[in-house]
Amino acid sequence: MINWEELKHIHVIRKLEGILAQWFHTEIFFVDERGAVRNYDPLDRQREFKNPLSAHLLPKEKSRAWIMKSMAEANEKAFKTEAPHFVWEGPAGVESVLVSRISIDNEFLGSVYAYSFLETEIPQEKRVAARKKAEEAGIDGEDFDQAVGKLRVLSEGERKYFYELVDLVAQEIVAFHTEIGKREDRIKNLNHQLGTRYSYDSMIGKSKPMQDLYGMLDKIKNSESTVLVQGENGTGKELIAKAIHYNSPRKESQFVTVNCSAFNENLLDSELFGHVRGSFTGAVKDKKGLFEAADKGTLFLDEIGDMSPTMQVKLLRVLQEGTLTPVGGTDQKKVDVRVVAATNKDLKEMVEHGTFREDLYYRINVINLVVPPLRERKEDIPILVEHFLNRGCKEKGVALKSLAKRAIEKIFDYTWPGNIRELENEVERIIVLSGDDARIPAELLSQRIREHGENSKVQGVRVAGKLKDALEELEKTMIKEGLRRTNWNKSRLAKELGISRAGLIMKVEKYDLDKRKLMRAGEVA
Ligand SMILES: Nc1ncnc2c1ncn2[C@@H]1O[C@H](COP(=O)(O)OP(=O)(O)OP(=O)(O)O)[C@@H](O)[C@H]1O
Numbered sequence: 001m002i003n004w005e006e007l008k009h010i011h012v013i014r015k016l017e018g019i020l021a022q023w024f025h026t027e028i029f030f031v032d033e034r035g036a037v038r039n040y041d042p043l044d045r046q047r048e049f050k051n052p053l054s055a056h057l058l059p060k061e062k063s064r065a066w067i068m069k070s071m072a073e074a075n076e077k078a079f080k081t082e083a084p085h086f087v088w089e090g091p092a093g094v095e096s097v098l099v100s101r102i103s104i105d106n107e108f109l110g111s112v113y114a115y116s117f118l119e120t121e122i123p124q125e126k127r128v129a130a131r132k133k134a135e136e137a138g139i140d141g142e143d144f145d146q147a148v149g150k151l152r153v154l155s156e157g158e159r160k161y162f163y164e165l166v167d168l169v170a171q172e173i174v175a176f177h178t179e180i181g182k183r184e185d186r187i188k189n190l191n192h193q194l195g196t197r198y199s200y201d202s203m204i205g206k207s208k209p210m211q212d213l214y215g216m217l218d219k220i221k222n223s224e225s226t227v228l229v230q231g232e233n234g235t236g237k238e239l240i241a242k243a244i245h246y247n248s249p250r251k252e253s254q255f256v257t258v259n260c261s262a263f264n265e266n267l268l269d270s271e272l273f274g275h276v277r278g279s280f281t282g283a284v285k286d287k288k289g290l291f292e293a294a295d296k297g298t299l300f301l302d303e304i305g306d307m308s309p310t311m312q313v314k315l316l317r318v319l320q321e322g323t324l325t326p327v328g329g330t331d332q333k334k335v336d337v338r339v340v341a342a343t344n345k346d347l348k349e350m351v352e353h354g355t356f357r358e359d360l361y362y363r364i365n366v367i368n369l370v371v372p373p374l375r376e377r378k379e380d381i382p383i384l385v386e387h388f389l390n391r392g393c394k395e396k397g398v399a400l401k402s403l404a405k406r407a408i409e410k411i412f413d414y415t416w417p418g419n420i421r422e423l424e425n426e427v428e429r430i431i432v433l434s435g436d437d438a439r440i441p442a443e444l445l446s447q448r449i450r451e452h453g454e455n456s457k458v459q460g461v462r463v464a465g466k467l468k469d470a471l472e473e474l475e476k477t478m479i480k481e482g483l484r485r486t487n488w489n490k491s492r493l494a495k496e497l498g499i500s501r502a503g504l505i506m507k508v509e510k511y512d513l514d515k516r517k518l519m520r521a522g523e524v525a
Pocket residue numbers: 202203204205231232233234235236237238239240344420421424
């Protein structure tokens with residue numbers, strides 16, 4: 001569909017209309033594909049008439065209808081013909097009209113109607129008949145004759161020029177429409193890329209794993225199923241839980257987070273399900289639980305792997321029956337809550353070891369989302385860094401900073417055991433440290449990032465002294481580095497190093513590679 005409204009702002013078209021009016025006294029009408037006139041409003045009293053005949057025919061209702069009918073019929077012919085233009089007999093019975101087709105890719109979109117001109121002098125009897133017809137429509141006969149007398153008789157040469165100009169109007173409309181279409185496609189495309197390729201809500205990432213994740217989120221946003229989000233520390237599990245809620249039909253109600261590892265069993269019980277007055281010391285009045293607070297909304301059970309076996313049973317019951325009993329109470333309450341759970345533990349393995357209930361596992365694992373760690377989607381690092389840089393500089397009210405090439409390389413090479421949170425903190429840190437400098441040098445990066453990779457090469461290992469000491473030093477370095485890289489996943493590291501898990505644990509103790517100690521020493525984040 002052509003945007004007819006916009007055409008009146010197109011300079012070329014206005015210019016052409018001006019030329020046609022000035023030299024041929026023609027009025028230009030745009031008729032859409034259904035035969036409706038798009039650039040003439042009978043109520044518009046300001047309209048200046050370019051054509052002496054239309055100046056008399058258009059103001060009177062009856063004769064106006066002739067022109068309208070003529071335009072609609074000419075448009076129908078334009079629909080059927082293949083010729084770019086044709087001459088049409090005018091509605092007053094004496095004049096000629098040129099009709100130029102507007103078509104794009106064989107699709108007919110309307111016509112340009114150029115009113116009106118004469119091909120030859122009009123025979124006397126035709127002129128008399130036309131005058132009579134006009135008088136019946138309430139037009140003064142004298143005026144009508146005068147108007148017809150002012151119509152231009154176009155010689156063959158002039159006609160050729162005239163047709164070309166009218167065709168040009170039609171072509172300009174096509175060009176405008178095609179250009180707009182292209183632009184709209186481009187915008188749609190960009191929008192699509194922005195919308196689904198680079199981010200989802202406040203989640204950033206354009207890598208394949210993130211694309212897959214966005215695709216999953218789109219699929220589940222209208223579902224009521226329980227979702228289990230699994231991923232390492234700082235990969236964005238909570239962000240995903242929020243995206244699920246705020247894209248779901250429940251978005252108007254509460255999103256309630258409860259960190260299951262932050263409470264002991266009794267507290268979590270009352271926190272989740274509420275309690276009645278006097279059910280335990282300190283329960284001085286009835287208290288609603290978070291399940292009730294999340295009614296009609298979403299309850300985010302974070303660190304669900306840390307829930308005690310007793311609490312697991314209670315949770316399962318609520319999920320299955322949709323009712324709960326507050327601590328110390330007897331009445332059952334109905335709740336309508338969608339649960340999204342998250343954990344960085346391997347729940348499947350916990351089920352195998354009997355520390356997580358199998359029935360609960362299957363109840364919450366209806367939809368399973370695995371968040372990829374940053375090291376598996378390194379291509380996201382640059383846009384994440386840019387995002388955090390932009391945000392950080394804005395928050396601090398400083399001019400936008402950039403990273404030195406070497407710093408970007410270092411950030412790219414590092415394996416980010418703490419994932420996005422660690423990256424976020426690092427960017428935050430270097431913004432502060434860089435002070436007034438617009439460019440952030442690699443030297444400002446944390447030691448572990450700056451020196452990463454240098455340890456994985458044999459460089460720096462002593463080449464003199466006892467072989468045993470050198471080997472031990474190398475072993476310690478490799479294990480320390482490996483622990484950091486795998487986020488203290490000893491099973492995986494043992495496999496990578498080709499030793500047993502028990503063997504690795506012994507060595508970790510021997511070299512004193514306790515996570516907390518290393519953190520305190522600032523060797524890991
Ligand atoms: N894809 C992402 N784009 C932008 N920021 C992200 C993305 N993923 C995570 N973040 C940011 O990283 C930080 C950690 O995210 P979040 O708390 O959701 O992770 P988590 O998996 O719940 O972490 P934890 O395991 O520590 O609970 C937050 O500040 C979050 O805003």
